[in-house]
Amino acid sequence: MKAVLCTKYGSPQVLILQQVPKPAPKENEVLIKIHATTVTSGDVRVRGFKSPLLYWLPMRIFLGIRRPRKPILGVELAGVVEEVGQRVTRFKKGDQVYAMTGMRFGAHAEYTCLREDGIVTHKPQNVTFEEAAAIPFGGTSALHFLRKGKIQSGQNVLIYGASGAVGSAAVQLAKYFDTEVTAVCGPTNLELVKSLGADHVVDYTIEDFTNSNNKYDIIFDAVGKASTSKCQNALKTNGKFVTVDGQGIAKERTEDLEFLKERIESGQMKPVIDRYYKLDQISIAHEYVETGRKKGSVVIRVV
Structure with a gap:
C-alpha cells in the first residue's frame, strides 16, 4: 500500500510517499481502507518536533530519538471496513466508519488497522468521507x-x-x-x-x-x-x-465520536474544511498548516 513516511524530524520535505506492507487485522481489529484523512497542527508539531524546552527530552524519548517511532503520521480518518478479525462483533465488511488513531498515528496511508474497542464508530450518514475525517480531532x-x-x-x-x-x-x-x-x-x-x-x-x-x-x-x-x-x-x-496549551491532552473517547455523529446528523454541527490535497501533496499541506492560517481542517483525499 501507499503511505507517507516521516523519515526524520524537520521540514515538510522529510515526508516521503512510499510503498509499505499492507497491514492485516488481528482477531480483535478491523482493517480500514482509508478514503480521507487530515493534516492537523499536531502532525505538524511532531514532524518538526516542536516541543517546549522543559519537555524536549521526554517527548524525544516518547516519540523517537532520531525520527518518529511511528513514521506514518495522521490521527483522524474516514473510510470503509475491508476486513474484520474473527472476534470482532461491532463492525462488518463494508461498514463506513470514522476514527481517531491517537498517538499510534497511521492515518496517512491507504489502510490501517484499529482495535474494535478503539476510537472508531460508524460515520455520520449525511456527510462525505472528507467531511467525516474533518470532525474527530x-x-x-x-x-x-x-x-x-x-x-x-x-x-x-x-x-x-x-x-x-x-x-x-x-x-x-x-x-x-x-x-x-x-x-x-x-x-x-x-x-x-x-x-x-x-x-x-x-x-x-x-x-x-x-x-x-x-x-x-x-x-x-x-x-x-x-x-x-x-x-x-x-x-x-x-x-x-x-x-489547548499546557492543560493536558484531550481525552479520546468513542462515546464522544458518537455524540459528534448525533450532532452532525441532526444538523446542529457541520465540519469546516479549508483545503483539499491528495496523498502525494501532503508536504504542501504541511506547509500550509504550518502557516497557522487555516480555517477548520485541511483534508487529504486518499481515495
Whole structure:
C-alpha cells in the first residue's frame, strides 16, 4: 500500500510517499481502507518536533530519538471496513466508519488497522468521507475543554481562535450547550464564525477582548496563544480559563465520536474544511498548516 513516511524530524520535505506492507487485522481489529484523512497542527508539531524546552527530552524519548517511532503520521480518518478479525462483533465488511488513531498515528496511508474497542464508530450518514475525517480531532478536543470549563446553559463563553479546527467546533458545540458565544478571530474569518452560530465576533487585529467591559464564564483558548494572566480581567468571578496549551491532552473517547455523529446528523454541527490535497501533496499541506492560517481542517483525499 501507499503511505507517507516521516523519515526524520524537520521540514515538510522529510515526508516521503512510499510503498509499505499492507497491514492485516488481528482477531480483535478491523482493517480500514482509508478514503480521507487530515493534516492537523499536531502532525505538524511532531514532524518538526516542536516541543517546549522543559519537555524536549521526554517527548524525544516518547516519540523517537532520531525520527518518529511511528513514521506514518495522521490521527483522524474516514473510510470503509475491508476486513474484520474473527472476534470482532461491532463492525462488518463494508461498514463506513470514522476514527481517531491517537498517538499510534497511521492515518496517512491507504489502510490501517484499529482495535474494535478503539476510537472508531460508524460515520455520520449525511456527510462525505472528507467531511467525516474533518470532525474527530477538532470535535473531541473542543468537547473535552468545554467540559473542563464546566460549560452550562445560559453562560457567556468566549472562543479565542474560533476559526481553526478546534475553535470552529467549539463555537458550534457552545451553541448546542445553549450559551451566548463570542468568537475571536482574524478579519477574513468573521463571516465564517458568524455562520457557525457565534452571537458576537471580535476581530483581534483591531480589538483586544481583555480590555472591554464584557465578562465571561468561560474563556477557551483554542489555539494556545493566550494565557491565564492575560484573560483574568475578562473572566467573571469564578470564571474559568481553559486552553489547548499546557492543560493536558484531550481525552479520546468513542462515546464522544458518537455524540459528534448525533450532532452532525441532526444538523446542529457541520465540519469546516479549508483545503483539499491528495496523498502525494501532503508536504504542501504541511506547509500550509504550518502557516497557522487555516480555517477548520485541511483534508487529504486518499481515495
